[in-house]
Amino acid sequence: MIMKKITVNDNIIDWEENMTIIRILKIMNYTFRMLVVKVDGKLIKKNEYESTIVSPDVDVKVIHLISGG
Amino acid sequence: MNKKEFFSAHDPKIVSTLQKAIIGIAGAGGLGSNIAVSLARAGIGKLILADLDKIEPSNLNRQQFFTDQIGMPKVIALLENLNKISPFTKYQVHVIKLNEENIPFIYKDVDIMVEAFDKAEMKTMLIETWLTNFPDKPIIAASGLAGWGKNELLHSRKIDNLYICGDEKTDLQTGISPMAPRVGIVANMQANIVLEILLKAL
Numbered sequence: 001m002i003m004k005k006i007t008v009n010d011n012i013i014d015w016e017e018n019m020t021i022i023r024i025l026k027i028m029n030y031t032f033r034m035l036v037v038k039v040d041g042k043l044i045k046k047n048e049y050e051s052t053i054v055s056p057d058v059d060v061k062v063i064h065l066i067s068g069g
Numbered sequence: 070m071n072k073k074e075f076f077s078a079h080d081p082k083i084v085s086t087l088q089k090a091i092i093g094i095a096g097a098g099g100l101g102s103n104i105a106v107s108l109a110r111a112g113i114g115k116l117i118l119a120d121l122d123k124i125e126p127s128n129l130n131r132q133q134f135f136t137d138q139i140g141m142p143k144v145i146a147l148l149e150n151l152n153k154i155s156p157f158t159k160y161q162v163h164v165i166k167l168n169e170e171n172i173p174f175i176y177k178d179v180d181i182m183v184e185a186f187d188k189a190e191m192k193t194m195l196i197e198t199w200l201t202n203f204p205d206k207p208i209i210a211a212s213g214l215a216g217w218g219k220n221e222l223l224h225s226r227k228i229d230n231l232y233i234c235g236d237e238k239t240d241l242q243t244g245i246s247p248m249a250p251r252v253g254i255v256a257n258m259q260a261n262i263v264l265e266i267l268l269k270a271l
Binding site: 033034035036038041043045046061063064065066067068069 | 098
């Protein structure tokens with residue numbers, strides 16, 4: 001069986017059943033507190049990280065915002 | 070000095086495009102004051118700026134203000150300075166703390182939004198508010214610019230209509246604060262993307 005995949009910031013990782021944004025951030029070890037997350041171009045807000053379940057083949061972009069300006 | 074003289078170093082075909090553009094800048098500190106100065110010199114038609122803060126002595130290490138402006142609201146001082154740099158840009162300034170409710174009103178007419186906050190929470194709030202209200206209009210943000218050196222880590226990247234400039238790495242911590250050269254570089258990377266978007270059709 002071929003493993004299904006997703007792309008996170010250009011890294012290809014294995015897709016899992018019921019894979020949430022929280023789970024993706026954990027797998028990627030993204031620990032920054034302030035993030036902007038887009039799945040296939042659609043903005044996912046912070047309060048949706050737990051409830052948003054991704055399909056195979058999605059393209060996830062995670063941008064972390066760092067203080068300083 | 071007339072307008073023709075001011076723009077005599079510009080390629081004539083870009084001037085009318087730049088003069089028609091309206092650009093929003095959110096925050097008037099290290100990033101925002103530098104972005105505004107560069108875009109005024111570039112000949113943008115109108116800049117809309119908002120910031121609630123007043124100038125403190127510690128701001129002068131990187132922000133485009135002068136010692137006799139300490140205590141003034143940043144956008145009021147910036148308006149003074151920008152008017153001296155170029156009378157050929159219109160400036161609209163707001164002494165206000167930006168939030169999810171007022172951003173869509175204050176910046177409703179801009180062609181491009183530039184994020185120039187200091188705090189990560191505000192950066193995220195602005196980007197989420199912008200992408201929700203104006204998904205078709207570009208927003209140019211900055212992330213990771215504290216410290217000095219490491220030119221080679223600075224970059225910009227594009228995710229749909231969202232552009233990010235900076236090293237996306239260097240956090241504020243003891244001993245690593247924002248300083249004029251690196252903040253200025255990233256601010257000008259943002260301003261440079263504004264020009265690139267506006268002039269890409271030419």
